[in-house]
Amino acid sequence: MLSLLLLACSSEEVLDTGSQDFETELRAAIAQDIEATGATAFAMAVVRDGELLWSEGFGSHTQSGAPVTADTLFRVASLTKPMTAISTLQQVESGCLELSASVDGYIDNFVMQQQPTMAAQLTVADTLRMTGGLADYQLQTGDDGDGKIEEFLPYFLEYGYFLSPPGRMYNYSNTNFIVAGRLVELCTDSYFRTNMEERVWEPLGMVNTTFSTSDVVADGDYAIGVTTHWPEALGVEVEMDAEGFAASQLWPAMGAWSSVNDLAKLGLFLMDGDSEVLSAELHEQMTSLQVDSEEGFPAKGYGYGLNVKTGITIGGVQYPLTMISHVGSVYGSSAHMYLIPELEIGVMAILNRDSAVPSKSVEMALDLPSLSQGSPVTTELPTEFSDYVGSYYNDFNIGAFTITSDESGLLVEVPAFDQAGIDYNARLEAVRPDNFVMRYPDGSFDALSFIRDEDGGVEYIRNRYYVGERVQSSSLTSGSAQQTRVDWTPSQGHLSVFE
Numbered sequence: 279m280l281s282l283l284l285l286a287c288s289s290e291e292v293l294d295t296g297s298q299d300f301e302t303e304l305r306a307a308i309a310q311d312i313e314a315t316g317a318t319a320f321a322m323a324v325v326r327d328g329e330l331l332w333s334e335g336f337g338s339h340t341q342s343g344a345p346v347t348a349d350t351l352f353r354v355a356s357l358t359k360p361m362t363a364i365s366t367l368q369q370v371e372s373g374c375l376e377l378s379a380s381v382d383g384y385i386d387n388f389v390m391q392q393q394p395t396m397a398a399q400l401t402v403a404d405t406l407r408m409t410g411g412l413a414d415y416q417l418q419t420g421d422d423g424d425g426k427i428e429e430f431l432p433y434f435l436e437y438g439y440f441l442s443p444p445g446r447m448y449n450y451s452n453t454n455f456i457v458a459g460r461l462v463e464l465c466t467d468s469y470f471r472t473n474m475e476e477r478v479w480e481p482l483g484m485v486n487t488t489f490s491t492s493d494v495v496a497d498g499d500y501a502i503g504v505t506t507h508w509p510e511a512l513g514v515e516v517e518m519d520a521e522g523f524a525a526s527q528l529w530p531a532m533g534a535w536s537s538v539n540d541l542a543k544l545g546l547f548l549m550d551g552d553s554e555v556l557s558a559e560l561h562e563q564m565t566s567l568q569v570d571s572e573e574g575f576p577a578k579g580y581g582y583g584l585n586v587k588t589g590i591t592i593g594g595v596q597y598p599l600t601m602i603s604h605v606g607s608v609y610g611s612s613a614h615m616y617l618i619p620e621l622e623i624g625v626m627a628i629l630n631r632d633s634a635v636p637s638k639s640v641e642m643a644l645d646l647p648s649l650s651q652g653s654p655v656t657t658e659l660p661t662e663f664s665d666y667v668g669s670y671y672n673d674f675n676i677g678a679f680t681i682t683s684d685e686s687g688l689l690v691e692v693p694a695f696d697q698a699g700i701d702y703n704a705r706l707e708a709v710r711p712d713n714f715v716m717r718y719p720d721g722s723f724d725a726l727s728f729i730r731d732e733d734g735g736v737e738y739i740r741n742r743y744y745v746g747e748r749v750q751s752s753s754l755t756s757g758s759a760q761q762t763r764v765d766w767t768p769s770q771g772h773l774s775v776f777e
Contacts, residue, residue: 300645307638308336315612315634319346319501322627322636323538324643325617328550330542339630341519342498349486351500351535352628354613355606358534359455360548360564361487363406363583364478365470366458367560370402374465377403384461391436392674400444405458406582407568411442412453413675414743415528418609422491422524424469427460430527439674441745442738447729448571448580450742452531455583459530470530481555482543487536489529494520500535501630503610518610532608541615541626548584548602549619565602565619572727572740574710590618590776592641595652605774607632614775616640621649633773640775659708663688666728670739670746679739679746681706690716690726712736 312320318339324332335346369375375384381400382388390397396411404410415434434453441449459470466473471489479487494500503518526533551561564582571579577588581602588600599618606613612634617624625643627636646652660666663683670679680691688706695702706714712728729738739746 304639304642307642308636310638311629311636312336314638315629315631315636316504317629317631317634318504319350319352319630320627320636321346321348321350321352321538322625322639322643323348323542323545325542325545325549325624325626327622328546330539330546333538333542335538337630339502339504341495341500341502344499346501347499348539349499349537351486351488351494351497351537352613352630353503353608353611354534354536354541354628355532355608355611356452357536357541357544357604357606357613357615358530358532359606360583360604361474361478361534361544362455362458362462362530363564364547364556365462365474366402366406367556367564367582368477369462369465371557371560372465375402375461377401377406381405381457381461384464385431385457387432387435389435390438390440392439396440396443397435400457402458402461403568403582404444405454405461408448408450408454408580409445409569410451410454410457411440411444411446411449411745412451412457413439413441414451415453415456416532418523418525419527420524422526424471424526426525426527427456427463427470427530430456431460441672441675441743442740442747447738447740447745448569449740449745452528455531456527462530478555479540481552482547484536484540484543487534487540489526489533489535491520491524494535501611501628503630503632505609505632507632508609516610523609532606538626538628541613541628542624545615545617545624545626549617549622549624572712572729573725574713574727585774587776590646591655592646592652592776594655595647596655597646597650597652599646599650601776603774603776607634607773614640616644616776618644618646623649635773635775637775657710660711665736666739668736668748669751671749672744672746676744676746679744680751681739688714 319337321335333348335348335350338345340346340350370377379402380398382398388397400410462473463470500520505516505518506513508516548565551558565584566581567579567586568581569579579586585603590597590599590601599620601616601618603616609632610630612629612632614627623644625640627640666681666688667683668681676694678693682689687708689704690706701719703717706716709715714726716724716726724741727740728736729740731737737748
């Protein structure tokens with residue numbers, strides 16, 4: 279069992295000498311993750327029983343060249359989302375917003391030009407639980423500063439679209455949280471950054487968290503990111519400093535810089551709550567399952583700004599515990615937060631590589647085998663495929679997916695990919711009930727889920743960047759999709775330790 283001692287005077291908390299074996303094993307696991315991911319800056323924090331118990335930095339790939347500490351700033355990408363959820367729910371508590379109310383009642387002229395009747399169906403709750411149906415938006419524009427969220431929305435409403443009707447299904451999209459951020463601005467009559475600083479970060483003691491690039495540069499203690507996914511140099515290692523890119527319209531979804539010590543304070547709030555920050559009722563809603571993600575797990579989905587999953591699998595063993603978590607990945611940075619309220623334990627890790635998964639060290643830090651009784655994992659894969667066979671179509675994105683089957687399983691045909699010369703493996707790989715993987719020659723992959731209607735029939739095929747509704751093949755119009763491949767990025771860029 280993990281036994282750690284908090285040293286209040288140090289940002290580099292150290293393990294109790296009574297747990298030297300555990301400390302040795304944890305450091306060895308961290309070294310393995312650093313080698314496996316190629317990270318040159320890494321930081322981790324462990325919380326237990328309401329306290330920060332241990333935190334430390336590794337490497338020295340920082341702007342100043344100084345060693346990484348537990349206070350070194352990293353981009354935390356989508357770990358910003360639970361922060362934004364807190365801010366939005368504060369406005370629900372204040373009475374400015376209602377979760378069940380339509381967004382268009384708060385934001386003037388909120389009408390999607392290409393689908394004018396759909397926007398009225400989008401609720402405040404939809405934006406926080408990823409059921410908005412909005413196409414994902416991740417473009418880094420170089421814009422930096424306040425006021426960009428308000429400027430962005432009219433652009434999105436003119437050129438963007440709904441992948442599925444609001445409220446119909448879970449589908450991860452940054453745009454949901456951009457909308458939530460604008461709601462906060464309207465409620466508070468202040469910029470989103472200002473409200474976050476004053477009403478979320480300061481009350482939680484997160485003194486080392488910011489959206490401001492100039493503040494990060496002035497601080498100087500920040501990790502230099504390394505990516506091979508930079509659009510202008512794919513496959514080449516590119517260093518990302520603080521001014522390498524920016525998109526402040528994305529702040530509510532993925533814009534924060536933070537440290538593992540500050541993320542530990544966020545994690546403790548998410549596990550224990552604080553009525554001075556958010557009411558107990560709304561805190562419980564935020565950290566509870568609001569929508570099933572329909573990814574083939576017995577109980578996995580989204581709360582408000584958080585993943586919620588019951589049944590944690592490590593090494594082929596499943597522990598009957600509920601985990602609340604979030605991960606994030608952006609050019610040159612990966613951030614992970616995993617919290618188990620039942621055990622009052624959590625871990626946060628940040629690496630200066632995108633798509634990096636610190637699986638060894640996270641598993642070691644949580645130490646579940648010594649804290650809970652597990653059982654062997656059993657997953658029943660689909661063996662009958664006729665339910666899935668058919669044509670699926672989306673007029674705004676990619677167009678048609680055609681699913682056929684043979685004695686070995688499912689096959690997919692994507693005419694838009696074929697026309698664009700995008701190679702893919704036509705054989706889908708079953709991974710869980712109603713869930714498959716579509717693989718590409720470069721090793722990347724996309725998760726595809728078949729979504730059923732209330733009568734049990736398959737109605738949609740879903741990927742983060744594409745939702746196709748099942749249609750009669752005779753109704754398909756070849757090449758009629760308005761856009762061939764909009765923001766279609768392999769799903770592995772956002773990996774969690776516990777998928």
